[in-house]
Amino acid sequence: MGLLVIVSGAVLMAVGVIWKGRIVRPLSRARARAVDARLYHRHLVRSADLAIASARDAAGHGEPAIVTVADVLRVLDERFGYVEVPRWQAGNVLRRRFERAGCAADCVTDAYHQDARR
Numbered sequence: 001m002g003l004l005v006i007v008s009g010a011v012l013m014a015v016g017v018i019w020k021g022r023i024v025r026p027l028s029r030a031r032a033r034a035v036d037a038r039l040y041h042r043h044l045v046r047s048a049d050l051a052i053a054s055a056r057d058a059a060g061h062g063e064p065a066i067v068t069v070a071d072v073l074r075v076l077d078e079r080f081g082y083v084e085v086p087r088w089q090a091g092n093v094l095r096r097r098f099e100r101a102g103c104a105a106d107c108v109t110d111a112y113h114q115d116a117r118r
Contacts, residue, residue, distance in 0.1 A: 040082070044089065047076040048097040055107065065107040069094055 051072045055065035072090045076082045094111040103109070 043080040043082065044072075044076060044085070044093050045097065047079065048072050048090070048094045049101075050075050050079070051094070052097060052101055052103060052107065059106075065103070067094065067098065067103070067107055067109045067111075069109075069111055 051074075052065070052067050054075075055067040055071065059065040069087055069091045072094050073085055073087070076085055076090070091111045094109060098104075098107065098109050098111060
């Protein structure tokens with residue numbers, strides 16, 4: 001009986017070593033591209049949020065926070081390593097996050113002056 005437990009444990013460990021990481025790595029190229037696109041968009045949104053938060057922190061009392069598309073691109077490069085990002089994509093995301101965060105009361109942005117291609 002003890003030998004059966006040891007053998008079944010060894011088999012489970014071997015299966016675990018073989019299948020390690022399979023869930024994280026997509027099996028098809030289409031799924032890999034879809035995962036990359038979702039991750040890219042998530043990082044872009046997070047960069048816009050971080051740029052808005054840092055601009056609000058840097059603004060003095062009674063001064064409006066100034067958030068630019070260049071700030072979003074800088075955060076995206078420094079934090080997430082995306083170097084080549086179109087300005088219009090960053091502008092669109094910044095515009096949406098600007099409106100969602102209610103920044104019109106205390107922030108100023110140049111996202112509305114960017115090319116708004118979709």
